[in-house]
Amino acid sequence: MASTAEAKALLQNHPVELPPEHVYFGPSETMQAVRQKVYRAAGLNVPILVLGESGTGKEVLARFIHERSPWHEGPFVKVNCPAIPGTLLESELFGFQKGAFTGANAAKPGRMEMAQGGTLFLDEIAELDASLQAKLLHVLQDGHFTRIGDHEERRMDARVICATNRVLAKEIESGGFRADLFYRINVITLTLPALRDRREDIPYLVEYLREQFNRRFKREAGPVSKDVLQILHQRDWPGNIRELENCMARYVILGSEEAFHSDRHQQEKKPLSFAFELNEDGNIPLKRIAQQVTRRMEHDVILKVLQANHWNRRKAAEVLKISYRALLYKVRQAGLPAKRPLRKPDASPADLAGIDESSLLD
Ligand SMILES: Nc1ncnc2c1ncn2[C@@H]1O[C@H](COP(=O)(O)OP(=O)(O)OP(=O)(O)O)[C@@H](O)[C@H]1O
Ligand SMILES: [Mg+2]
Incomplete structure (x- = not known):
């Protein structure tokens, strides 16, 4: 639900993710303990393992540690392990010499080398295959590595931070992860709690994110009401802070608490099933279906934005990042x-949308 079509359309030109230095800990005991540990560990030249469900802030925490470490003047180099296919990952990590394999037309340093003097962040470490796990273990034990196809040993001079949302103990048990590598990377462990396990932080995070997004989007959205806070407090937040962040961005952009309610409806809704029309010849023309879906989405998003901006169409066009003329056209097109x-006292968006022009206010 965090990535509803509505949010996607609205946020198309506004990346939601906050700059890396922004890590808000909150007053909960668990997060305060993490904070203390972070400050103690940041300066030590030992690997750090960051654990936590998706969206709990593992990457922002890694960047935060880097910024507060003696290596902060060096680069922060991220390796997203699952994003790079197996054999490519090895050359990405270690680099290669010219002629090391077909296609290696020039030597290339790997990310280990690029991270020299800085931090190497190995994201989703549990996804490394067995052979790379063995190679990484060797580097961490020995402090040296070699480019593929090279003999020269190079010093590994970077702080290593690893992260995963998997339970590594289970991975070790099932044979998916090497226990000896686990002990190497697990000198200091920081476990980020799920948002549902630190609900007391929610009102603070809401306030923090509201201010951040007001500044970023140049808006002046006021504090959220107690009723909404209550709703947010009760949610399960499977997407953790990422989900809350999207929710707050929508609120600030729309400038209306409608953002939270539409969100709740989205949560309750079944997955979108679109009853597409078959062509007379029995074909299903994908292009036409895509047009139909886009129109339907546009209708809903434009309606929401118009409502949130009290039908001020210039403002709505600004929010939607389209020209005023384009908005007028789309409003007509969407009916x-x-x-x-x-x-009407209890008019639903559908009622409002369907209303006939003769009953309009001036
Ligand atoms: N403590 C925090 N303070 C402020 N923003 C946060 C915090 N934790 C997470 N975020 C925000 O939530 C989003 C997700 O954070 P991040 O990418 O670090 O999560 P993750 O744990 O690495 O998730 P995944 O496992 O899906 O990669 C980011 O946009 C980040 O800015
Ligand atoms: Mg991550």
Whole structure:
């Protein structure tokens, strides 16, 4: 639900992710303990393992540690292990000499080398295959590595931070992860709690994110109401802070608490099933279906934005990052009213959308 079509459309030109130095810990005991440990560990030249579910902030924490470490003037080099296919990953990590393999037309340093004097962040470490696990273990034990196809030993001079959302103990038990590598990378472990396990931080995070996004999007969204805080407090947050962050970005951009409610509806909704129309010849033309889906989405998003901006179409066009003329055209195309409809006491968005132009306010 964090990535509803609505949010996607609105945030298309606004990356939500906050700059790396922004890590908000919150007053919960668990996060305060993490904070203390982070400050103690940042300066030590030992590997750090960051654990936590997806969206709990493993990467931002790694960057935060880097910024506060003696290696902060060096680079922060991230290796997203699962994103790089097996054999490529080895050359990405270690680099290669010219002619090391077909296609190696010139020597290339690996990310270990690029991280010299800085931090090497190995993300999703549990995804490393057995052979790379063995090679990494060797580097961490020995402090040296060699480029593929090379004889020269190079010193590994970077702080290593690893992260995973897997339970490594289980991976070791099933034989998916080497116990000896685990002991190497696990000198200091920082475990980030799931948001649902530190609900007391939610109001603080909401306030923190509201301020951040107000600044970023040049908005002035006020504090959220107690009712909304209550709703947010009760949610399970499977996407953790990433999900809350998206939610707050929508709120700030829309400038309306509608953002939270639409979000809740999205959560309750079944997955979108679109009853597409078959062509007379029985074909299913993908292009036409895509157009139909886009129109339907546009209708909903434009309606929400118009409602949130009290039918101020110039403002809505600005939020949607389209020209005023384009908005007028799309409003017509979507069959939406050109002006704010007369409010019925319990009018739903569908009622409002369907209302006939003759009953419009000036
Ligand atoms: N403590 C925090 N303070 C501020 N923002 C945070 C915090 N934790 C996470 N975030 C935000 O939540 C988003 C997800 O964070 P991050 O990418 O670090 O999570 P992750 O644990 O690495 O997730 P994944 O396992 O899916 O890669 C980011 O946009 C980040 O800015
Ligand atoms: Mg991550």
